[in-house]
Amino acid sequence: MKGSIFAVAGGAFLTLQGVANARISQSIGTWQTATITQLTGFVAALLILLLVRDGSWSGFRQVKPWYLAGGAFAALIIFSNITAMKQVGVTLTVSALLISQLCLTFVIDSNGWFGVMKKKMRLPQFIGIAMMIAGVVILKL
Structure with missing residues (x-):
C-alpha cells in the first residue's frame, strides 16, 4: 500500500x-x-x-x-x-510519457536487463499497452 x-x-x-x-x-x-x-x-x-x-x-x-x-x-x-x-500540451505529454515508460519497462522485463528477473509477457500485457496507445490517439483527436 x-x-x-x-x-x-x-x-x-x-x-x-x-x-x-x-x-x-x-x-x-x-x-x-x-x-x-x-x-x-x-x-x-x-x-x-x-x-x-x-x-x-x-x-x-x-x-x-x-x-x-x-x-x-x-x-x-x-x-x-x-x-x-x-x-502538444500537458495531457498528451504525460500520456505519451507513460506509454513510453511502459513500453521500455516491458522490454526490460522481457529481456531481464539491468539485473531484473526475466518475465514472460502474455496477451493481457500486450492488450493493456494497445489500449493505452488507443487512449492517447483518442485524446489527440
Whole structure:
C-alpha cells in the first residue's frame, strides 16, 4: 500500500514539475530551466538526506558506472518534457510519457536487463499497452 501511495505521489509531482518547468522556460529558456530544476532538486535531496540519514555510502564503489548516469538522464527528461508540453500540451505529454515508460519497462522485463528477473509477457500485457496507445490517439483527436 505504501509503495502505491509513493507511486501516485511521484506521478503527481512529475506532472506538477513538468507544468512548472514549462512556465519557467517561457521566461528563461529550456536548458536554463533544466539547470535550475536539477540544482533545486539536488539541494532538496541533500537536505532530506541530512535530515533522514537513512542508508549508507559504503556500497557506492559497487555501483556500476552506467547506473550513476541517472542524474544525467534527468536533464534530458526535463528538456524533453518541457519541449513536449509547449508543443502538444500537458495531457498528451504525460500520456505519451507513460506509454513510453511502459513500453521500455516491458522490454526490460522481457529481456531481464539491468539485473531484473526475466518475465514472460502474455496477451493481457500486450492488450493493456494497445489500449493505452488507443487512449492517447483518442485524446489527440
